[in-house]
Amino acid sequence: MIKDDIAISTAAFCLWDIGPVRKLKICEDLGFTRIVIAFSTMKMLKQFARSPDLCKKLSHFDHVMIHAPWCGITYKDNKMTKEVFKNLEKIGTMACVEAVIFHFDCISDWSCFKNLTMAYYVKNPNHAKWENFNQAIIDHDLKSVLDINKAIRFENYIDYYLSDYSKEVKAIHVSGFVDDLGRMPIVESGQIEVLEKVKSIKAPIVIEGLFSPGDFQGIRDEIKVIQESMAG
Numbered sequence: 001m002i003k004d005d006i007a008i009s010t011a012a013f014c015l016w017d018i019g020p021v022r023k024l025k026i027c028e029d030l031g032f033t034r035i036v037i038a039f040s041t042m043k044m045l046k047q048f049a050r051s052p053d054l055c056k057k058l059s060h061f062d063h064v065m066i067h068a069p070w071c072g073i074t075y076k077d078n079k080m081t082k083e084v085f086k087n088l089e090k091i092g093t094m095a096c097v098e099a100v101i102f103h104f105d106c107i108s109d110w111s112c113f114k115n116l117t118m119a120y121y122v123k124n125p126n127h128a129k130w131e132n133f134n135q136a137i138i139d140h141d142l143k144s145v146l147d148i149n150k151a152i153r154f155e156n157y158i159d160y161y162l163s164d165y166s167k168e169v170k171a172i173h174v175s176g177f178v179d180d181l182g183r184m185p186i187v188e189s190g191q192i193e194v195l196e197k198v199k200s201i202k203a204p205i206v207i208e209g210l211f212s213p214g215d216f217q218g219i220r221d222e223i224k225v226i227q228e229s230m231a232g
Contacts, residue, residue, distance in 0.1 A: 007034030008207045016213045024057050036206050038067040049087040055094035067101045076109035085116050092118055101145050104133055110140050121145045121170045130157035147173040148194050172198050175209035185209035185222045195229040
């Protein structure tokens with residue numbers, strides 16, 4: 001049985017040639033009660049928002065977050081940002097969404113968020129420096145999502161992050177990474193020890209590594225390792 005504090009992101013299925021209906025069904029069949037719906041592009045977000053049937057399927061889960069688009073978009077006071085917010089809120093009228101996750105690297109003007117009525121969290125950066133992210137947390141009183149992979153690969157600032165902001169972390173995204181191979185399940189990268197750093201954080205764990213198409217056993221192995229590591 002999957003613990004209630006373990007979720008999966010639909011970004012884990014990026015390599016699978018399947019649509020959103022199938023992704024949601026897989027998550028449900030595997031026993032997840034938490035889910036993150038990841039829309040890498042505006043197109044994916046719009047398609048979902050235009051489908052009441054898809055939005056209603058989110059009721060199968062007890063906890064839902066949305067990962068806002070991060071490909072080819074900069075969040076500021078512009079038409080595209082307003083379009084993203086409109087579609088996010090449209091989904092929010094048809095489904096119970098706890099919060100929206102935004103990539104820090106995609107944000108250039110924080111004032112645009114005054115137009116978003118939904119709760120939102122900010123995910124630590126790929127490329128921006130830790131000091132910039134740290135200052136933004138202070139300046140804007142941000143609640144954040146900790147991506148372990150990024151916090152270790154880029155500047156290795158995870159200890160600073162957890163020391164100052166562990167109580168503000170709302171979710172922990174877990175994946176492994178091997179140079180030249182990219183993002184992968186943590187059991188494949190062999191970086192299981194990093195889970196020790198977040199054992200005491202009271203926030204759901206989100207599985208986000210890229211699984212090979214049809215690798216259901218790999219997902220089950222990832223669940224098992226995370227449950228054992230967080231409980232041990």
